[in-house]
Amino acid sequence: MRLPLIGTLKLRGRLTLYVTLLAVVPLLASSLLGLRTTHGMMQQQVHEMLRIEAEGLKDLVEASLAERETSVRSWAEDALLREALLTGSYEQSDAVLSRLQLRYTTFTGLVLFTEDGRAVSASTAPLRDSFAGQEVVVRDSPWFKAALEGRFTSAMLTEEDPVFGMQVLHLAAPVMESRGGRRLGVLLAAYDWGQVGEVVKTALARARARKNDSFALEVRTEAGSLLFDSRGKGAGRIANAVTAEAINGPELSDVGDGWRFVALSDQEDVYGSVNQLSLGVLGIALAAVVVVSLSAFLLARGVAQPISRLNQAVRHIVQEGDLTQRLEAHGDDEVGELARSFVQMVGNLKETTLSLQRGTQVLTDTVAELTRAAEQQENNITRQAAALQETQVTAQEIKQTSLIASERATAVLQVATRAEELGQGGVNALTESMSGFQGMQDQVNEMAAQIGRLNERAQRIGGITLTVKGLADRSNMLALNAAIEAVRSGEHGKGFAIVAKEIRTLANQSIHSTAEVGTLLEDITQSILKTVELSEQGQERMDAGLMKARSSGESIQALSTIVQDNMSAVRQIAGAVSQQNAGIAQIFTAMTDLSTMMHDTMVGLQATQRVAQALRDVAEQMQQVARSYRV
Template identity: 55%
Template sequence: MNNPFLGNLKLRSRLTLAVALLSALSLLSLTSLGLSFTRRTLSKQIHSTLKVEAEGLKDLVERTFAEREASVRSWSEDAILRGALLFDTYEKSDAVLAGLAKRHPSVRGFVLFDEKGRAVSASTEELLKSYQGKEREVRETAWYRAALEGRFTADSLSTEKDPIFGRRVLPLAAPVLSPLGGGRIGILLAAYDWSQVGSVVRAAVRRAHERAQSTFALEVRRADGTLLFDSRPPDAAPFDRPVSEVAINDTTEQDVGDGWHFVAKVDAVEAYAPVNQAATVAFGMLAFFVGLAIVGAWWLARGITRPIAALSETVTRVVQEGDLSQRVEVHSQDEVGDLARAFARMMEHVRESTLGLQQGTRVLTEAVAELSRASEVQEGNLARQASAIQETQVTAQEIQQTSQMAAERSQAVLEVAARADEVGSAGEAKVNASLEGLKELHAKVGRLASSIVSLGERTLQIGDIAQTVKDLADQSNMLALNAAIEAVRSGEHGKGFGVVAREIRSLADQSIDSTGRVREILDDIRQSIQTTVTMTEKGQAQMQAGLEQMRESGESLRELTSIVRDNAGAARQIAVAVNQQNAGISQIFTAVTDLSTLMDETMRSLQATTRATGTLREAAERMETVARTWRV
């Protein structure tokens, strides 16, 4: 590949540049390889350290959550809290919750709720008032629904401050179970102070600062990427190019942090600062050694090009003056000296060749002149013959195109007729199959209507059963009301019996509500069944009409198929006649084309001869000019 810039340089400059580039590329490759290895090693160390920190954060938070969940479950089993929910002794439960808040400063507050979501006791009076009248909001919270299912959740952890507790908290709630039957009688809420996570990661951040990683940070994110915790200050600048590792809390050990991502990250500029410093020093040394290589290359090129310059000067005089008697004078014993002696031998051969060339050019010029005159006469005769054959070929080509077009159109008509015959036969078969399918479908619709009528009768029977269940629930409600009245009359001894009466009455109310919903659903089903029966009867009538139309369409299609078969026979006869005509015209066109091809080949041969004659004439003139240039 020719380079315009290098083509203008002397050999000395080229050698100097080549040696300098080779040295620079070699040193640059070694330096880049070393820096790349160092960077990969440092990258592995950085990622390994970040991975360890992320896994450590995951384990710490997982253990912390496990301890908090176990603590909340044990607090919910307190006998005083259970008694307060059973016997309305909330003064004692307030004292217990206040004591728990003092002993566990990481929990911002405790709240005790009954089954309906009403706050009945809390660690502080202000906290209890904050939840008064918010039963509906409490029941719709994620932590309350999770507590009803006997599990914990972190869905209530928001990215903003909690309006009740005044800061970010993680609500952990557990069900309070009855000591008698084991049933759920309330919910205990413990609001864990989310800022305590900062104390958990403080040791890891301190270790990173000791490693001179001031931008090191730990984050906790949900699976959807929502940021839950960041060890950096809120006003810290974002990372330009972070290097990070992630540890995911799997579901091996169930806790509220399942699916969270624990991220350890550091800024890439700070992490790779040692490699960047080493690169600066390495490239400085590279520039120094490249300079030494340029000086050495210039000295070497100077010793090589000096004898070559002397040889070039001699050759220049020979070319400019055209005197082949010049002698090459280069006194060197290396490869350049061998080149000079070989050039001197070449000059002797050129002198001998030039003498023979001058004699041969005269003979060649005379022979070329005679050959040119003969070619001109023959070319005129062939040109007239070619013109006549070309006119005949054009006429034959037009006749062939017309015949071929007729053959193609007749073949297309034949194909369309065959296709129409196939489509008509297939359509007749499909109409017959459609008639059979519609008959089967008509029978199935009739059976479906009978099944729907039977289903409506069964729905009436289910309504009677639901009415019986409602009557039983009403009787149970009256019995529970009487039992509650007797419990009140019994005073202190009847409190336990009163609790049982309330439970029975609650169950009776639920049965009455459920029975009412069942009756409503049965009414809707009965109406839907009646509508379906009506639509089925209409569908049967429409299907019968469709069967009659399908039979009439089948008869029309059979008549159309018969007409298409007759047309196909006529089209075949036309196609045979046109094909025979096309075959004859093709033979005529082939003969004319062969004659035209033969004439073209003759013309090309003659033109090639003419061009060769012209080339010989030009070559003879150039040879004569060259022979006159040199003096021998």
């Protein structure tokens, strides 16, 4: 298959393209494969680094929360706190809480509550006073309810506490009586949630050392609510961020079970080194492409230059037909061997051309002598063929004349026979026509009689119709009189009036129908009279046609006698013409055989002339080929 672009390139261009592709394609493939492998390894390293940071943050926060929870539970078991709740004297409990806060700076305050949510002791007096009157709020708070149940909760971590003025994690534990196990109150330790920022400083410092400024750590609840962000509050989400997370499992029970610790970074910062490496590799690959292309071009020029000189020599021989030029072959490679073979081929072609020119001259002379002999023989045969053609034409004319006479005699005989048959048939047909005319006349007479009887019956129906009309008129009059009498009778005559009305209606319908029947009978009578008139005219015409038919029959009988007399003479003429036609056919057959023999001779001579002409054409073509090269 010839490609649209590569098929138009010359040898030098194709060699340059092929060598470049052979060198560049593996180079680019290996470069792309290496970049892809490097990118995959870098991606795995980045994810592993983020996962380690997330796991480290999870372990630190989980350990810190577990330690704080343990501390709060141990503090809640302090005897002084129990005694303060039992006696109602809180000076010693205030001192205990104050010392604990000074020792554990991660807590922003400690408060002791009774079971009804009243703050009775705190690490500082202002802190205790801030809870004054907040008993209902304290009792309804999630951390207080969880403390009463003996567990910790982080439900209020997402909000800023109004008492402490910062985001704190409320770690509250119940204060129980030592012997009876009765709950005396609740100890609240407010853990400063901002201390998580101190925990992640080391991880952020490591990221800055790697020049990864977009690195961040987040703490989210199991539902996805944000609890902590190393970038600070209000920071937007990183677009196309690479993330890894660790989940605080139930292995170590603490308030943060289910939390998700997320480490994330921007892709541009993470993969910046890989992108720089990719650009470097692509630059090296482009430089290699340029070097390879230049080397391929020099190689192609060294290979194609001798072939170009050889091509020019071949083109000169083809276009000019010059075999006298001197060709030189250099080099011991395949191209040099091709050049030497071509020089040898040109020498052989030169010798072949000389031999062809000599043979062409001999062939031309031989064809010329053969052509002259064939032309002389053709002239002699042409004169003989002309004389034979004239004789054959004369015989053909005689044969055609005899054949026409025979055909005409046969046609006259056939016509006479047909005329005899038609004459006999005409006599028979005329006889049958006479019988038919007589029968038709009888039928016409019978039809006229039937029409007369039909006219009489129509007149009788007219009389009956007049009688019916008279009866209808009388019924109408009687119905009218009956209606008058019914009116006179009043109520007793109403039924009789209805009957009289119906009789009058029927009488009117009878009068109307009688009038229509009378009209139809009048039309039928007129039609019958017209039919009688036409029947009489047809009978007169039939009588006239019958007389003419009798006269025609007599004429046809006389004509049939004349035709029979002519039949004998026509048969004698047809017999003589048939004998004459048979003799002329024998003469024409002999002339035809002689003409066929002459035609075969002419065909053979024409074949000889065609062979001579073909030889002459071949000789001319060989001369043109021989003259196309100069030797």
